[in-house]
Amino acid sequence: MTLQFSLGTTSPETVDSPCVLVGVYEQGVLTSAAARVDSASEGLIKRQVESGDITGKAGSSMLLFAPPGVTAKRVLVIGLGAQKSMDGARFQKVNIEATRALGRLPVDAVVSYLTEVEVPGRSEAWRVRIAALASDFAAYRYTATFKPREKSKQTELAAITFSAGTDAQVGLDQASAIAEGVRFTRELANLPPNICNPAWIASQAQAFADSQDERTTCKVLDHVEMEQLGFGSLLAVARGSANKAKLVALEYKGGNAGDKPYAFVGKGVTFDSGGISLKPGAGMEEMKFDMGGAAGVLGAFIAAVKMGLKLNLVCVVPAVENMPDGDSYRPSDVLTSLSGLTIEVLNTDAEGRLILCDALTWTAKTFQPHTLIDAATLTGACVVALGKHASGLMSKHDDLAAELLAAGEETLDRAWRLPLWDDYQTQLDSGFADVANIGGKTAGAITAGCFLSRFTDGQRWAHLDIAGTAWDEGRKGLATGRPVALLAQWLLDRG
Numbered sequence: 046m047t048l049q050f051s052l053g054t055t056s057p058e059t060v061d062s063p064c065v066l067v068g069v070y071e072q073g074v075l076t077s078a079a080a081r082v083d084s085a086s087e088g089l090i091k092r093q094v095e096s097g098d099i100t101g102k103a104g105s106s107m108l109l110f111a112p113p114g115v116t117a118k119r120v121l122v123i124g125l126g127a128q129k130s131m132d133g134a135r136f137q138k139v140n141i142e143a144t145r146a147l148g149r150l151p152v153d154a155v156v157s158y159l160t161e162v163e164v165p166g167r168s169e170a171w172r173v174r175i176a177a178l179a180s181d182f183a184a185y186r187y188t189a190t191f192k193p194r195e196k197s198k199q200t201e202l203a204a205i206t207f208s209a210g211t212d213a214q215v216g217l218d219q220a221s222a223i224a225e226g227v228r229f230t231r232e233l234a235n236l237p238p239n240i241c242n243p244a245w246i247a248s249q250a251q252a253f254a255d256s257q258d259e260r261t262t263c264k265v266l267d268h269v270e271m272e273q274l275g276f277g278s279l280l281a282v283a284r285g286s287a288n289k290a291k292l293v294a295l296e297y298k299g300g301n302a303g304d305k306p307y308a309f310v311g312k313g314v315t316f317d318s319g320g321i322s323l324k325p326g327a328g329m330e331e332m333k334f335d336m337g338g339a340a341g342v343l344g345a346f347i348a349a350v351k352m353g354l355k356l357n358l359v360c361v362v363p364a365v366e367n368m369p370d371g372d373s374y375r376p377s378d379v380l381t382s383l384s385g386l387t388i389e390v391l392n393t394d395a396e397g398r399l400i401l402c403d404a405l406t407w408t409a410k411t412f413q414p415h416t417l418i419d420a421a422t423l424t425g426a427c428v429v430a431l432g433k434h435a436s437g438l439m440s441k442h443d444d445l446a447a448e449l450l451a452a453g454e455e456t457l458d459r460a461w462r463l464p465l466w467d468d469y470q471t472q473l474d475s476g477f478a479d480v481a482n483i484g485g486k487t488a489g490a491i492t493a494g495c496f497l498s499r500f501t502d503g504q505r506w507a508h509l510d511i512a513g514t515a516w517d518e519g520r521k522g523l524a525t526g527r528p529v530a531l532l533a534q535w536l537l538d539r540g
Contacts, residue, residue, distance in 0.1 A: 047228070048184050049204040050177050050217055053156060057117070057208075058085035063152040064119040066143055068159050069094065070128040071101035078158035078208070079122065085114035090122060100124060103135055104142035108150070117156070121146060125162060133175065136164045137457050140176045144183035147202050154204040161208055170216030173209050175457065177220035178227070178530065180205055185228060187235045187523060222351035223533045227526035229253075230337075230344030234516065234524035238316035238333045243283075243291040243364035246313055246339060250293045250362065253347060260299055261350055266292040271403075278382040279363050279403040282396045285320060285373030286366035292404065293362040294411075295343070297350050306357035307539065308414035309346065309532065310404050312397045312421035313339030313364035320367045320393030321375050334524060335397070337515030338421035339364060345532035352533070354540050359412050363404040367396045379478045383407060384500050389478035397423045398493055399482060402500040409504050416445060417501060418535075420509040420528055426489030427463075428513035435461040436528055437510035439494035445507050449535055456530035460509060469495050 057065045057078045067079040073094040075083060083090040089112050093099040099107045103126030112120050123143045126135055140159055147155055157180075160172045184202060207217070233241060233249060247265045254263035268289045271280055276292070283290035293313075296306070314335040318324060324332065339362040346360035374380070378390045383403040390399075401419055409417060427437040436453070438460040440446040446462050453459040472484030472492050480499055484492025494508045514527045 048181050048202065050221060051204070051206045052173070052209050052211065052213060052217060053206040054208065054210065055156070057082050057156070057158050058115050060117060060156050062117045062154060062156045064121055064147065064150065064155045065117045066121050066123055066155060066157040066159055068123050068125045068139070068162055069099055069101045070125045073101065074128050076125070076158070076162060078161055082112070082115055082120055086112040087114060089113070093122070102126065104139055106143065106146040119150065119152065121150070123159060131162065131164055133164055133167060133457055136162060136172065137175050137179050140179035141183045144180040144202070148184065151200040152202060153200045154206070155202065156206045156208065158208045160213070169209050170213045173207050173213040174216035174220040176207055177205070177217060178224055181224040182227065182526070185231060187232070189232065189236060190240070219352060219537070223348045223530055225351055226344035226346070226348030226529045226533065229347050230340040230526045230529050231524040233343065234334055234337050234340040238366070241333070241336070242288040242315050242366060243313065244288065246315065246336065246362060246364045247291040247293050250295055250343060254295060257350060260297060262296050264294045274407070275381070275383050276403045276407070278380045278388055279365065279400040281374040281378065281380045282320070282367055282399050283365040285368040285370035288315070288366045290363070290365045292407070293364060295346055295360040297346065297358040299354050299358070300356040304357050305415040306359045306412055307536065308359040308361065308408050308412055308417045309342035310361045310401060310408055310417065310419040311339035311342035312336065312401055312419070312423065313362045314397060314400065315364060315366050317367045317394070317396065318369060320396060321369055321373050322392045322394040323369055324394060331516070331518070331522070334516040335422050336364070337511055337524065338419070340524065341420045341511065341515065341528050342532065344526065344529040345536070348529060348533040349536050352537070354536055356536065356539060358536070359408065359414060361404050361408045363400040365400055367393070382500070386480060386499060387478040389475040389481045391481050391483045395483045395493070397421050398496045401497055405497065405500045409501065415505065417504045417506045418509065418532070419497065420511055420532070422512040422515050423510045424490045424493050424512055427510040430463070430490055431461055431513055433513045433518070435459050436514045436531070437490050438462045438507065439465045439491065439510070440507035441465055441498065442505050442507065445505055448538065449507055449509070449531065452534040452538060453531045456534045458527050458531040460528070460531065463491055463494070465491065465494050465498060
């Protein structure tokens with residue numbers, strides 16, 4: 046179910062709602078909304094604090110049912126942690142945990158006063174946007190491949206009203222658009238690879254374009270057209286699969302006719318077995334998420350269109366499946382890329398860069414973009430280096446890197462810059478081709494970025510390695526929707 050968001054200014058003790066959300070800090074410090082509820086209920090919240098039932102620990106919750114003197118049927122008290130150290134990340138966390146707690150209650154609507162919580166350096170519109178996105182994230186449920194069930198009698202949360210003035214409407218509008226992009230990204234990435242194959246990605250992109258006005262269009266190249274154009278690197282990766290490669294190109298013309306577009310390119314390996322360099326069996330099921338970059342840039346594109354940004358944008362997705370077969374490409378093969386550079390294959394499991402290099406070349410030649418950014422679940426080395434918290438960022442353009450880092454901080458979808466020095470390029474030397482597709486055991490994330498840099502000469506380009514951030518690990522781990530928020534904010538900042 047998609048949450049509906051709105052703004053309101055009614056006092057928490059008088060608002061008529063199935064539930065209101067108020068916050069309490071550690072050491073019994075009440076927010077203004079909690080204090081108003083406490084006063085109306087003759088000290089009910091303070092008594093719960095004194096008894097230890099309400100601790101104020103960040104993300105904790107306590108339900109007060111039918112409190113006296115309060116119009117709402119329920120008051121859910123959310124712990125905010127220490128007041129002096131409140132920051133954006135904690136604010137996001139408490140809103141996520143609040144929505145999860147609401148999901149266990151029989152309520153279909155709630156009024157949240159957590160947006161009144163002060164976050165140093167952040168505006169009310171920012172708080173509303175983060176709260177809405179956090180709530181939408183926590184409310185998401187994946188159901189696409191479960192057996193249809195009888196409609197539950199359990200009431201589901203459908204609407205949240207945030208306590209804020211009309212100046213925060215811009216934040217709510219942005220949140221609604223970005224949330225739509227995030228949900229699209231998560232749903233696409235969570236689907237199994239027997240459904241979400243290259244043709245499926247192409248169909249979803251086309252369906253979105255068809256649902257919009259004439260400013261949004263979609264073009265899909267099949268493997269025959271790509272072969273005629275010379276996509277030798279991309280098509281080599283796809284050779285072992287019965288699912289043929291697709292190249293998807295979405296265009297949004299929201300800016301002036303003569304303005305160069307911004308361009309996103311996303312790695313779309315719908316399943317990565319590793320090819321002939323077969324991956325270990327343990328954890329291979331997570332390789333359905335190897336199209337997380339494609340899903341992410343498509344989601345960011347959707348967010349931009351829904352926000353009606355006054356700019357031109359291109360989103361290109363090379364979509365393939367990497368499988369072992371008698372026709373699979375092999376270690377020691379030499380491929381001729383679309384750029385003309387030859388590539389020695391040392392490992393068929395370093396396939397993402399092989400599809401991206403052709404897609405980057407085609408995007409640069411076809412659209413002459415102002416800026417070119419790729420996103421890819423590219424290397425396990427990036428996960429080792431940065432864990433699950435930050436995406437790896439590489440660029441030779443300091444200004445572009447700074448813009449993307451700032452967008453990540455603004456949205457809490459953070460990245461960390463890794464070096465892209467020429468010193469690393471020698472690791473890609475080959476005795477049989479212009480470049481090898483891997484650079485050895487060390488600095489794997491960086492040498493992958495160095496490889497891509499060979500195909501972006503003359504471009505204002507950045508690379509996001511989202512291998513650690515695109516999904517949560519484990520058998521029940523879901524796609525996160527990153528880096529939709531980061532890329533959407535970067536586009537907003539260009540407007």
